[in-house]
Amino acid sequence: MFLFREFLKLFVFSKKIRVGFVLCVFPSPYYGRIMASARLRAYDVINNFNNDENYFLELYKPWKKYDIVIFQKKFDNEALKLAKKLKLKGTKVVLDINVNYYDKSALEKTSLCMNKQIIEFTKVADSIISSSEYLKNYIRKMFPEKKIAYIPENITDNFFLAKKKIKEKEDNLKLIYVGYAIKAKEILNIRNVLRSLRKTHNFNIVFICERNPEISINGIETEFIKYKQRKIHKQMSEGDIFIAPRNLNDSYNLGHSFTKIGYPMSVGIPIVASKIPSYEKSPALLCENKEEWKNRLEELLSNFELRKKIGNLGIEFCKSNYSSKSIKRQYIYFFEEVNK
Structure with a gap:
């Protein structure tokens, strides 16, 4: 039954632009228990596109093919490896970020490794979504050649x-x-x-x-x-x-x-x-x-x-x-x- 449902989804949504979200936290079926950034910048966006005629959004499933994969605050070595693999298949890779990990001076010593990781991931990403204009401009100074968009969170x-x-x-x-x-x-x-x-x-x-x-x-x-x-x-x-x-x-x-x-x-x-x-x-x-x-x-x-x-x-x-x-x-x- 599971395989039949997945096959049916592929058939129904074959003409739609497919977008998958990779989260920095383990997905939860309980909306109220999800990490704030994942809820606001992944779950709410997916819900916003429910039954859309042209787009199908969901949490990323590794056995599915996507046109765009958005890594929501996920840019560690595991994410980088997946991003490179997806790009070889022709998938557009997007980093969605709501924290300024690009500025070393703002990070705790225990978080400095995240600065190196996000810079490496940004080099690979096709585009970046930031949660604020300030963050967008900060990233643009470092990566002027990248497509960077500022998209705020919606209010339900x-x-x-x-x-x-x-x-x-x-x-x-x-x-x-x-x-x-x-x-x-x-x-x-x-x-x-x-x-x-x-x-x-x-x-x-x-x-x-x-x-x-x-x-x-x-x-x-x-x-x-x-x-x-x-x-x-x-x-x-x-x-x-x-x-x-x-x-x-x-x-x-x-x-x-x-x-x-x-x-x-x-x-x-x-x-x-x-x-x-x-x-x-x-x-x-x-x-x-x-x-x-x-x-x-x-x-x-x-x-x-x-x-x-x-x-x-x-x-x-x-x-x-x-x-x-x-x-x-x-x-x-x-x-x-x-x-x-």
């Missing part, structure tokens, strides 16, 4: 349906942080700002992470909510202001995609964040120093109308630039260019 429709109801009272407001627990410590970069604001404003901080980051700031109540991918749009909609501080001296951070603030923005939560390049031109209030953090948060904590206005602008911005339809069009254009 369930986020737009979970529109936040803005509180009119400036009382018991919730500042929320969403991300990996190990990275939540970056909140401490603005702790003095938060402590100062807490003297005149009533708010607490909610951490939505895979585990409790166990971060405390004197004088401010904190709350932990376990991150659940299937419910994250609803979990975030309970917040009033989203905060995303980052170390701007780290090129690893500068290469981050829009998605971190895109998710809360799409449900109507106003954003205050460090000035990451991919966040620019959006309705987020961006900060480069602690004084700006204090002023931006002060504005939102004190002004219901401003929170409402920025929240609505954020929803429209995300719909226009990061909807599933918008991102699908970008992939179609990319596939056409690669497959020429």
Whole structure:
């Protein structure tokens, strides 16, 4: 029966452009348990092309033939060997990358080998997809002859349906942080700002992470909510202001995609964040120093109308630039260019 189904798929999809995804992690049938980059840049893309007339996307199967194979953050020696083998068969090899492993200075000593591996893989790849404009430009300086495309992650429709109801009272407001627990410590970069604001404003901080980051700031109540991918749009909609501080001296951070603030923005939560390049031109209030953090948060904590206005602008911005339809069009254009 299995062989019959596979044969039927080959017959039905024989005229379609076939695209396979090689992951850097072991595939999982449970969407909520998949590594974030694999979920956003492989699973969501595959789902976006379900029942498409011209393209068939799936996780890579070694016994199948593909027109394009995308290596999602997978560029080790094993991946390099497979890429060379596929190229001999005429398959186009693409590296999809969302982390700046090209910059040695941003890597831990234990990760330096990844710098060498990604450079070797990039030499072999026919094209590169980056998750941010910053990363695209960084790679282009090193490989000016390569085809490099910037394609952001799409925001699924369930986020737009979970529109936040803005509180009119400036009382018991919730500042929320969403991300990996190990990275939540970056909140401490603005702790003095938060402590100062807490003297005149009533708010607490909610951490939505895979585990409790166990971060405390004197004088401010904190709350932990376990991150659940299937419910994250609803979990975030309970917040009033989203905060995303980052170390701007780290090129690893500068290469981050829009998605971190895109998710809360799409449900109507106003954003205050460090000035990451991919966040620019959006309705987020961006900060480069602690004084700006204090002023931006002060504005939102004190002004219901401003929170409402920025929240609505954020929803429209995300719909226009990061909807599933918008991102699908970008992939179609990319596939056409690669497959020429």
